[in-house]
Amino acid sequence: MAVMSVRLLPVLCLALLSLRGSAAYDPDDIALLQAAQVPSPYGSLWPLPQAVQISPDVYYIPPGEFSIVHGAGSTAGPTCVVLEKAFQRYYDYMFGYEQRDGRDVDASAPSSGRLLQLEVVITSKENECHKYPHINSDESYKLIIDDSGAVLQASQVWGALRGLETFSQLVYRDSTGAFTVNKTHIADAPRFSHRGVLLDTSRHFLPLKTIFLNLEAMSFNKMNVFHWHIVDDQSFPYQSALFPELSNKGAYHPFTHVYTPVDVRMVIEYARHRGIRVVPEFDSPGHTSSWGKGQKDLLTPCYTDGQPSGTYGPINPILNSSYCFMDELFQEISLVFADQYIHLGGDEVDVSCWKSNPDITKFMSEHGFGTDYRKLESLYVQRILDIVTKYKKGYMVWQEVFDNHDQLKADTVVEVWKEKDYQKEMAAVTAAGFQTLLTAPWYLNRISYGQDWIQAYKVEPTNFTGTEEQKRLVIGGEACLWGEFVDATNVTPRLWPRASAVAERLWSSKDTNSVGDAYNRLEKHRCRMRSRGVAAEPLYVGYCEHESLA
Numbered sequence: 001m002a003v004m005s006v007r008l009l010p011v012l013c014l015a016l017l018s019l020r021g022s023a024a025y026d027p028d029d030i031a032l033l034q035a036a037q038v039p040s041p042y043g044s045l046w047p048l049p050q051a052v053q054i055s056p057d058v059y060y061i062p063p064g065e066f067s068i069v070h071g072a073g074s075t076a077g078p079t080c081v082v083l084e085k086a087f088q089r090y091y092d093y094m095f096g097y098e099q100r101d102g103r104d105v106d107a108s109a110p111s112s113g114r115l116l117q118l119e120v121v122i123t124s125k126e127n128e129c130h131k132y133p134h135i136n137s138d139e140s141y142k143l144i145i146d147d148s149g150a151v152l153q154a155s156q157v158w159g160a161l162r163g164l165e166t167f168s169q170l171v172y173r174d175s176t177g178a179f180t181v182n183k184t185h186i187a188d189a190p191r192f193s194h195r196g197v198l199l200d201t202s203r204h205f206l207p208l209k210t211i212f213l214n215l216e217a218m219s220f221n222k223m224n225v226f227h228w229h230i231v232d233d234q235s236f237p238y239q240s241a242l243f244p245e246l247s248n249k250g251a252y253h254p255f256t257h258v259y260t261p262v263d264v265r266m267v268i269e270y271a272r273h274r275g276i277r278v279v280p281e282f283d284s285p286g287h288t289s290s291w292g293k294g295q296k297d298l299l300t301p302c303y304t305d306g307q308p309s310g311t312y313g314p315i316n317p318i319l320n321s322s323y324c325f326m327d328e329l330f331q332e333i334s335l336v337f338a339d340q341y342i343h344l345g346g347d348e349v350d351v352s353c354w355k356s357n358p359d360i361t362k363f364m365s366e367h368g369f370g371t372d373y374r375k376l377e378s379l380y381v382q383r384i385l386d387i388v389t390k391y392k393k394g395y396m397v398w399q400e401v402f403d404n405h406d407q408l409k410a411d412t413v414v415e416v417w418k419e420k421d422y423q424k425e426m427a428a429v430t431a432a433g434f435q436t437l438l439t440a441p442w443y444l445n446r447i448s449y450g451q452d453w454i455q456a457y458k459v460e461p462t463n464f465t466g467t468e469e470q471k472r473l474v475i476g477g478e479a480c481l482w483g484e485f486v487d488a489t490n491v492t493p494r495l496w497p498r499a500s501a502v503a504e505r506l507w508s509s510k511d512t513n514s515v516g517d518a519y520n521r522l523e524k525h526r527c528r529m530r531s532r533g534v535a536a537e538p539l540y541v542g543y544c545e546h547e548s549l550a
């Protein structure tokens with residue numbers, strides 16, 4: 001008996017320890033804190049570049065003498081406003097705050113081993129400065145900092161923007177306060193071409209300032225698509241030139257809670273300057289309650305006991321007038337939004353109202369649809385797809401549109417959002433030859449206690465059964481922040497740094513998956529976002545060097 005109790009004791013203690021652990025400290029947290037004791041060999045780089053070599057040799061940067069310039073042989077010059085503005089922005093992010101505090105920061109830089117310039121060289125003859133970024137934009141770049149100077153080389157301006165962010169992440173202050181950068185070689189390019197953030201401006205209106213700030217935060221994380229879920233059931237803040245009643249009646253407020261045509265242009269231009277595409281979503285036929293307020297007879301009247309009940313369902317798919325309206329609206333949208341793609345939604349269509357309506361029942365039987373309301377939905381979606389095709393736009397859709405076997409164009413992007421069996425869905429969509437985006441495990445509006453960025457970080461988008469060819473159809477993913485419980489007060493801390501985990505998963509190599517090393521870099525990256533004015537929440541216990549900012 002004595003022997004047994006001795007053998008039992010350690011087991012018991014372990015059990016007690018782990019019980020206590022689960023109450024106060026998650027074992028993951030402890031592992032992370034231990035890992036964080038060892039500095040990352042990659043400093044504070046986020047997302048981690050594809051190939052990085054950082055040496056212990058350092059150069060000192062006297063901010064007053066330092067400049068970012070167009071390098072010899074670059075096909076871009078001072079007329080490239082996107083780069084000129086980025087040079088200013090990054091100079092400020094690296095040195096601005098310290099410059100403003102009035103200290104002579106140059107004095108602290110030793111006189112030898114100084115770096116006075118970063119040369120930016122664009123090599124492509126095709127000048128993209130005045131264009132919009134697109135799905136095939138080249139974001140690759142090379143950054144070399146050594147005895148002969150610092151050179152950032154990129155084929156297109158879009159790669160230069162990513163490289164400027166990387167350079168800014170390499171600059172730090174040494175123990176004497178001198179701005180320092182190590183001798184470094186980086187060759188970098190994104191693993192996936194579509195790295196998005198979805199913001200929802202219907203459940204709550206987001207002021208322009210909030211949208212700008214989050215676009216800026218996206219650029220700190222090398223994310224490149226703003227999926228603007230601009231309208232939904234709750235409100236219609238998009239101010240249409242052709243149909244002003246939509247926002248007059250459908251917005252929370254017709255003047256203060258709308259995006260005017262000028263506002264929309266400003267968002268698109270602000271995003272372009274950061275290499276970010278703006279893909280607007282006009283979700284239909286469901287999720288359209290707010291549309292009905294300003295457009296008579298657009299929505300299906302619902303019936304109870306054979307009488308119109310006064311409530312309305314999805315867009316009425318049996319009226320020609322519905323399609324005339326959608327045609328004109330999408331013509332406008334195609335012109336207002338520069339991107340090649342429009343998101344057409346197509347998710348969560350509730351057919352109960354259609355079932356109750358006698359005109360729809362009659363239409364169903366005339367068309368031989370029986371009681372298969374998916375066929376009616378398909379008929380609607382097909383006509384919308386044809387309209388958008390007519391305006392020379394590509395489309396993105398939620399997975400239901402694929403599941404309903406609609407006739408999709410070959411360049412359609414299918415977005416997989418349902419968490420249950422999402423790996424099977426990715427396999428099915430790619431087996432049918434469509435490009436796909438993963439969002440299912442990245443609904444960041446879901447919150448829980450603890451470090452949930454780790455779950456987001458561990459996702460592998462190509463982890464499904466399929467051929468190499470299928471895996472190549474995964475073009476990326478999106479961090480989604482649905483707006484039911486989110487407005488300008490909490491959108492930024494809820495998104496950052498949790499979306500940064502998605503950003504690294506979509507940019508860095510597949511084998512960049514050490515959670516400990518990620519924690520170490522992300523903690524610093526989060527403090528950097530804060531110092532740049534983004535109210536990014538903490539990952540866990542700890543501190544930032546500049547607590548006063550953001």
Ligand SMILES: *[C@@H]1O[C@H](CO)[C@@H](O)[C@H](O)[C@H]1NC(C)=O
Pocket residue numbers: 040041042043054055056057058182
């Ligand atoms: C940069 O150089 C310093 C000084 O030699 C060294 O301590 C540090 O580890 C280097 N940073 C990285 C990320 O390698």
Ligand SMILES: *[C@@H]1O[C@H](CO)[C@@H](O)[C@H](O)[C@H]1NC(C)=O
Pocket residue numbers: 320
């Ligand atoms: C609706 O349009 C179709 C095809 O253009 C046409 O055949 C039909 O007569 C129209 N119906 C009504 C009620 O206008």
Ligand SMILES: *[C@@H]1O[C@H](CO)[C@@H](O)[C@H](O)[C@H]1NC(C)=O
Pocket residue numbers: 423458459460463
């Ligand atoms: C891939 O998915 C399977 C099944 O869900 C899971 O067990 C495995 O851990 C995943 N692997 C990676 C690398 O995500």
